[in-house]
Amino acid sequence: MWVAVAVFVVAYVFIAAERVPKMAVALAGAGLVLGLGVVGSADAFYSRETGIDWDVIFLLLGMMIIVGVLRRTGVFEFVAIWAAKRAKGSPLRVMVLLVLITATASAFLDNVTTVLLVAPVTLLVCDRLDIDPVPFLIAEVLSSNIGGAATLIGDPPNIIIGSRAGLTFNDFLVHMTPIVVIEILVFTLVLPLLFRGSFTVDPERAASVMDLDEREAIQDRTLLVKCGVVLLAVFTAFVGHSVFHLEPSVVALLGAGVLVLISSSKPKQFLASVEWETLLFFAGLFVMIGALVKTGVIGDLARLAADATGGDALTAVLLILFVSALLSGVIDNIPYVATMSPLVADLSAGIANPVHAEALWWSLALGADFGGNMTAIGASANVVVLGIAKRNGTPISFWEFTRKGALVTVITIALAAPYLWLRYFVFG
Known part of the structure; x- marks a missing residue:
């Protein structure tokens, strides 16, 4: 147990310090817990509880390949110009528009897929306006984690909770969507303060964008149609997960394979968009977290939180909310929810009132989903966006993200707590 904790803490310090590439740190940490026998190959590569989450890895790989093919059509340039023109060249209005688009899309896709699609558009908008894309990328990933909480399929922890608690897609819509709408509205209102000083643009640059014709950005209309058909099929399969019984990772890989086949894409073209460093970082991180799960560290922490409730339902709900937000910000929220669900x-x-009993599950979902915003490694979408930003030559530091993310987490959890109390204990 102490070896697993020591390796994770040291690795976390190195990741936060950013003196060594985070991929190298994660792989070194994974190598240590494997080499020292804390976990074995079966634990790291085959176990659903302690191993690499291959569904996440291959979902990312499939969607990255799809985005790589889609990029050749020019559709990202089209959307970038369209968004800038609708916002009349105002950076603040651009940010609000992209935040709302991201939050809405994240409710119906998983948030990783959403940021993979929105990030290239953001980079192009900022390039057209000659402004720093970092605040925009951070705002989008924060809104993605908030918006993804609204539905069963929006965030991977929700799928785990829905399966364990027997909650349906409609249950999430009824119980989670109202607070998510409130959170997004509040988040939109605080954007000018959160990213103060990021909305200055050259008037001539803004005027030149208004003169552009977004239709001229489309380079291959035939390929765009093919991409559109494949994406529609992929998104339909995502939403119809309970009907088709296909995991999102399988859907993404199938979509990527079909699109590569019908587009006659060369490996150099579509593999260039794959964030290999991000995928390897995830693999190493999953192994280190698996060591914490196997040795009982996460389970003990969760059990201590559960025992501290004293049998009071409201205390249990609030404690689960706060502990989930804190721990999900430090470790990935997927293994945390998998451990906490039992x-x-x-x-x-043990709670007689069924409304109060169900509130525990909504507390876990809200804490884990919103807590993922706390640090740069709290949620999968965060890591993906940091990888994209680095490849674009505009790296986002661990602390730059965490300063904004921690504040947003405090705001969202502060709003979630009274929502849970009012809905399930006052009016429930």
């Missing part, structure tokens, strides 16, 4: 199931079984 404990929440035990807690809810």
Whole structure:
């Protein structure tokens, strides 16, 4: 246990310090826990509880390949010019528009897929306006994690919770969407303060954007149609997960394979968009977190939180909310929710009032989803966007992201707590 904790803490310090590439740190940490026998190859590569989440890895790989082919059509340039013109060249209005688009899309796709699609558009908009894209990318990933909380399929932890608690897509819409709408509205209102000083643009540059014709950006209309058909099929399969019984990772890989085949794309063209460093970082991070799960560290922390409730439902709900937000900000929220779900199931079984019992699950979902915004490695979407920014030559530091993300987490959790109290204990 202590070896697993020590390796994770040291790795986390190195990741935060940013003196060594985070991919190298994650792989070194994974190598240590494997080499020292804390976890074995079966634990790291084959176990659903302690191993690499291959569904996440191959979902990312498939969507990165699809984005790589889609990029050749010029559609990202089209959307970038369209967004800039609708915002009349105002950086603040551009940010608000992209934030709302990202939050809405994240509710119906997973948030990683959403940021993979929106980030290239953002980079092009900022390039057209000659402004720093970093604040825009951070705002989008924060809104993605908030918006993804609204539905069963929007954030991977929700899928785990829905499966464990027997909650449906409609249950999430009814219970999670109202607070997510409130959170997004508040988040939009604080954007000018959160990113103060990021909205200055050269008037001539803004005027030149208004003169552009977005239709001229489309370079290959035939390929665009093919991409559109494949993306529609992929998104339909994502939304119809419960009907088709296909995991998102399988859907993404199938979509990528079909699109590469019908577009006659060469490997050099579509593999150039794959963030290999990000995928390897995830692999190493999953192994280190798996060591914490196997040795009982995460389980013990969750059990201590559960025991501290004293049998009071409201105390349990608020404690789960705050602890989930904190721990999900430090470790990836997927293994945390997988570990915490059995404990929440035990807690809810001991509560007589069914409304109060169900509130425990919504507390876990809100804490884990919103807590993922706390640090740069709190959620998968965060890591993906940091990788894209680095490849674009505009790296986002761990602390630059975390300063904004921690503040947004505090705001969202502060709004979630009274929502849970009012909805399930006052009016429930």
